[in-house]
Amino acid sequence: MELAIAIVVLAVVVYGFDYGSVKWRQHGNVKVFGDMRVDHLYTSTNKWNEVEWSRSSPTTERCVYSLLPHFGYPPCWYLKRHPIQITNTD
Numbered sequence: 329m330e331l332a333i334a335i336v337v338l339a340v341v342v343y344g345f346d347y348g349s350v351k352w353r354q355h356g357n358v359k360v361f362g363d364m365r366v367d368h369l370y371t372s373t374n375k376w377n378e379v380e381w382s383r384s385s386p387t388t389e390r391c392v393y394s395l396l397p398h399f400g401y402p403p404c405w406y407l408k409r410h411p412i413q414i415t416n417t418d
Contacts, residue, residue: 346395353393363388364407372417 354360368384391404 343396347398350392350394350398360393361401362391362393362404364391364404365411366407367412369412369414370417371414 350360365386366389367386370382370384372380372382374380389407390401391407392398392401393404395403395405397403
């Protein structure tokens with residue numbers, strides 16, 4: 329039980345420091361947000377149980393320079409490592 333409490337406290341502290349650093353940089357006129365080019369692939373299964381792929385044109389998505397997602401934006405390091413987003417439309 330104590331280990332679970334320690335893990336939760338550690339997660340809250342890490343998120344708090346990450347959020348605080350983003351807000352501090354935002355007030356200091358430092359670049360907090362970035363834009364990354366992301367390709368989108370859509371998959372669907374047809375009646376023969378085969379996967380059909382369709383690709384849309386690349387889009388630019390807003391991201392935040394932080395360890396964790398904030399303000400509804402994913403971290404830029406995640407989008408940089410995952411430039412292709414796959415969405416299942418079934």
